[in-house]
Amino acid sequence: MARMVILGGSFGGLTAAFELKRVLGRDAEVTVISGDKRFIFLPSLPWLIMGWRRQEDITLNVADILRPKGIQFIYEAATQVDPETSKVKTATREFPYDYLVISTGPYLSFDEIPGLGPDKGYTDCTFDLDHAVITGKNWRRIIEEPGPVVIGSSQMVSCFGPSYELAFEMDAELRRMKMRHKVPILYLTSEPYLGHMGVGGLGNSKRFFEDEFAERDIKSIISQAIEEVTPGEIRLRDGTRLPFKLAMIAPPFKGVPAVAPLGNPRGFIPVDRNYRHTKYKGIFAVGVAMAIAPPEPTPVPVGVPKTGFMTVKMAKTAAATIFADIKGLSPPSAEELNVMCIMDMGNTAAFMKASPVLPPRQESITKKGIWAKWMKVGFEKYFLWKMKHGMSNLP
Numbered sequence: 001m002a003r004m005v006i007l008g009g010s011f012g013g014l015t016a017a018f019e020l021k022r023v024l025g026r027d028a029e030v031t032v033i034s035g036d037k038r039f040i041f042l043p044s045l046p047w048l049i050m051g052w053r054r055q056e057d058i059t060l061n062v063a064d065i066l067r068p069k070g071i072q073f074i075y076e077a078a079t080q081v082d083p084e085t086s087k088v089k090t091a092t093r094e095f096p097y098d099y100l101v102i103s104t105g106p107y108l109s110f111d112e113i114p115g116l117g118p119d120k121g122y123t124d125c126t127f128d129l130d131h132a133v134i135t136g137k138n139w140r141r142i143i144e145e146p147g148p149v150v151i152g153s154s155q156m157v158s159c160f161g162p163s164y165e166l167a168f169e170m171d172a173e174l175r176r177m178k179m180r181h182k183v184p185i186l187y188l189t190s191e192p193y194l195g196h197m198g199v200g201g202l203g204n205s206k207r208f209f210e211d212e213f214a215e216r217d218i219k220s221i222i223s224q225a226i227e228e229v230t231p232g233e234i235r236l237r238d239g240t241r242l243p244f245k246l247a248m249i250a251p252p253f254k255g256v257p258a259v260a261p262l263g264n265p266r267g268f269i270p271v272d273r274n275y276r277h278t279k280y281k282g283i284f285a286v287g288v289a290m291a292i293a294p295p296e297p298t299p300v301p302v303g304v305p306k307t308g309f310m311t312v313k314m315a316k317t318a319a320a321t322i323f324a325d326i327k328g329l330s331p332p333s334a335e336e337l338n339v340m341c342i343m344d345m346g347n348t349a350a351f352m353k354a355s356p357v358l359p360p361r362q363e364s365i366t367k368k369g370i371w372a373k374w375m376k377v378g379f380e381k382y383f384l385w386k387m388k389h390g391m392s393n394l395p
């Protein structure tokens with residue numbers, strides 16, 4: 001029986017585990033190891049911050065959803081992968097594997113910028129549930145005691161959507177409460193232009209964001225790196241100082257330390273078109289953990305986002321490739337990677353699509369409409385249902 005070890009219990013890890021068990025059944029022993037016992041639907045964290053969702057609305061218990069499928073769950077963080085002996089190590093145990101799928105997401109590298117982050121610094125964050133809960137409290141404080149808000153992304157970020165979403169959602173909510181004039185909103189970004197999103201823009205995204213920000217009086221500063229954050233002030237590399245009462249700044253992304261030695265200098269794992277490690281044939285990496293080279297050099301370095309949609313596709317391709325390997329079949333031909341994303345804008349939403357994800361492209365669009373907001377709500381409900389029931393074979 002082939003031993004499959006999956007690192008991470010989120011979009012990529014759960015999809016890979018369900019798919020491997022589905023196609024291999026009794027021929028595979030599938031073990032998921034994760035440092036979090038919850039599956040959190042991360043795309044809803046901005047709604048949690050705004051008070052539009054509760055934790056229990058967007059969280060599933062990983063052990064409960066894996067058990068009925070005959071998948072073992074280990075609630076422990078991996079500390080090391082030894083590719084020479086094919087073992088994953090945790091603080092207490094070792095897990096030998098025939099195939100390893102890594103989907104450990106990003107390491108949020110606050111330490112690269114002095115004063116950044118909610119734990120040791122002065123800024124908020126929307127990238128994990130516990131941080132988002134704190135951000136939500138600080139947002140409610142802004143409503144009681146208004147002051148300037150800065151939202152955005154530092155250098156080396158590779159997920160820009162949530163910051164745009166929060167800027168729009170806070171704007172819409174403040175207008176609803178008739179107090180927008182009391183809270184100046186500044187969008188600060190490492191992107192070379194608004195709407196770049198780490199992928200060289202999607203359709204008319206540059207003009208789209210410029211127009212939407214102008215209409216909503218959201219000021220922006222582009223192509224900037226952050227030097228330091230002190231209480232109530234962000235200092236940029238060019239010396240500009242930005243005062244804030246609330247700052248939600250996405251930190252630089254890296255690979256998580258346990259798997260970073262298998263990766264490039266930032267710890268992201270190099271893979272082929274089937275998400276197999278370029279050196280170690282039994283190791284696959286999907287989602288945020290894998291490496292994609294940026295489409296173009298930018299004055300301030302930014303990373304390519306790997307969205308939930310992309311991550312699920314990667315995990316399915318990796319699982320199908322492992323299945324083919326075990327059965328002695330030729331590997332599936334890898335699909336072109338597309339991106340589809342729905343960005344909430346508070347009182348409306350935008351649908352963004354790029355196919356393939358990096359230019360030159362066959363299709364590249366950004367469209368706004370209330371229909372996109374309903375699609376976003378539908379995506380949340382559908383994806384949580386799909387994960388709860390292990391229906392990874394559905395789109």
Ligand SMILES: Cc1cc2nc3c(=O)[nH]c(=O)nc-3n(C[C@H](O)[C@H](O)[C@H](O)COP(=O)(O)OP(=O)(O)OC[C@H]3O[C@@H](n4cnc5c(N)ncnc54)[C@H](O)[C@@H]3O)c2cc1C
Binds near residue numbers: 011013076106307341
């Ligand atoms: C606020 C926000 C909004 C987003 N909005 C959208 C959206 O609208 N649409 C969309 O498609 N995508 C969206 N995304 C992106 C999407 O959430 C990610 O693409 C997806 O979560 C990536 O999945 P992953 O499995 O690669 O990693 P993650 O979801 O980051 O999961 C990593 C997993 O690995 C575990 N882990 C980490 N270190 C270890 C270790 N050492 N040992 C064991 N386990 C470990 C973690 O506990 C976690 O379970 C959003 C992301 C965020 C943060």
